[in-house]
Amino acid sequence: MIFEHSVRTPSAQAFVDVTNLVRSSVRQAGIKEGHILVATPHTTAAVTVNENADPDVVHDLLKRFNKVFPEHENFDRHGEGNSHAHMKSSLFGACHPFIVHEGDLLLGTWQGIYLCEFDGPRTRRLIISILARDP
Amino acid sequence: MIFEHSVRTPSAQAFVDVTNLVRSSVRQAGIKEGHILVATPHTTAAVTVNENADPDVVHDLLKRFNKVFPEHENFDRHGEGNSHAHMKSSLFGACHPFIVHEGDLLLGTWQGIYLCEFDGPRTRRLIISILARDP
Amino acid sequence: MIFEHSVRTPSAQAFVDVTNLVRSSVRQAGIKEGHILVATPHTTAAVTVNENADPDVVHDLLKRFNKVFPEHENFDRHGEGNSHAHMKSSLFGACHPFIVHEGDLLLGTWQGIYLCEFDGPRTRRLIISILARDP
DSSP: OEEEEEEEOOSSSEEEEOHHHHHHHHHHHTOSSEEEEEEOOOSSEEEEEEEOSOHHHHHHHHHHHHHHSOSOOTTOOOTTSOHHHHHHHHHHOSEEEEEEETTEEOOOTTEEEEEEESSOSOEEEEEEEEEEOOO | OEEEEEEEOOSSSEEEEOHHHHHHHHHHHTOSSEEEEEEOOOSSEEEEEEEOSOHHHHHHHHHHHHHHSOSOOTTOOOTTSOHHHHHHHHHHOSEEEEEEETTEEOOOTTEEEEEEESSOSOEEEEEEEEEEOOO | OEEEEEEEOOSSSEEEEOHHHHHHHHHHHTOSSEEEEEEOOOSSEEEEEEEOSOHHHHHHHHHHHHHHSOSOOTTOOOTTSOHHHHHHHHHHOSEEEEEEETTEEOOOTTEEEEEEESSOSOEEEEEEEEEEOOO
């Protein structure tokens, strides 16, 4: 009831749509009702939910996020120079819960699940843990 | 063990207190101990927790959030012009977990649960999924 | 299966590493697989996950967060003058889920769990609720 996937991210900052990956793990587990957690065990990546119909939404989110948390600030002390990525990871969160209902992920029409890369490109781990409700 | 409610939001951006709605679903389910998820299946709305005693707190939160993520940025590409609302939805999150203890929501004295509207007014879905701990 | 700890925070804004506290509760519960919630029932504190190897990361996060959400804004109405702390609490979130796998918290190499103080110093409650997966 734990699934792990490797996800290759394409660039320094990117959202990779993992909705189908999560959905296929839920179906493989064969549960009808329950809660799942989708986690990425990294401190410069995250998991979030947003529109997956128009790719311009992701463009705008990354650009807005970067404007508010730019790659470098004069006061940054962390030697690796990726404090902006740590900030973004904490704000989006590295572990998100989802509802499973009638054998499928309960998502809205426009909702997709994204693995968020803020310090790539890299290969990231995506872990899905499933807890079924008693019948 | 899944409850769905419709929530009418009053304006373009607003926090609607849904604490009593969530609490009543928990009581109706009749569980004593467990975890619940409160979700809104939309990409321009969210769920959050904050003070519900002084309405000025919500005023300040919305104003601060709007200053950082204004309604329009020159670089926005998304044709619907509501990228700010997608950003806010991702940051607050569309699905939040809560603890149920001794038959009731475990919340602090000042904590209330809000459905956050960022692109309203609209009628939004609020879904509550309940997972009991084995006795 | 619910544990409560008191955590003393050292200053107005600080991240206190509670990873070992959470880990010890998971071991005390004796579960092998499941999901847990780590919550702080306050509206000016939060729970988050980030790097716990280099303390400069926390320095940079707090400074970046403070730049974006400064302690005072001219438009703030809330009489207690701590709206920035409410904003930060909502953004990081007061309740986070984690996966338990093979008897231990499933965290990445660099991930630590922090209790975030935004209006201290104070003594804060930290609550850990554990839901085991059926064997």
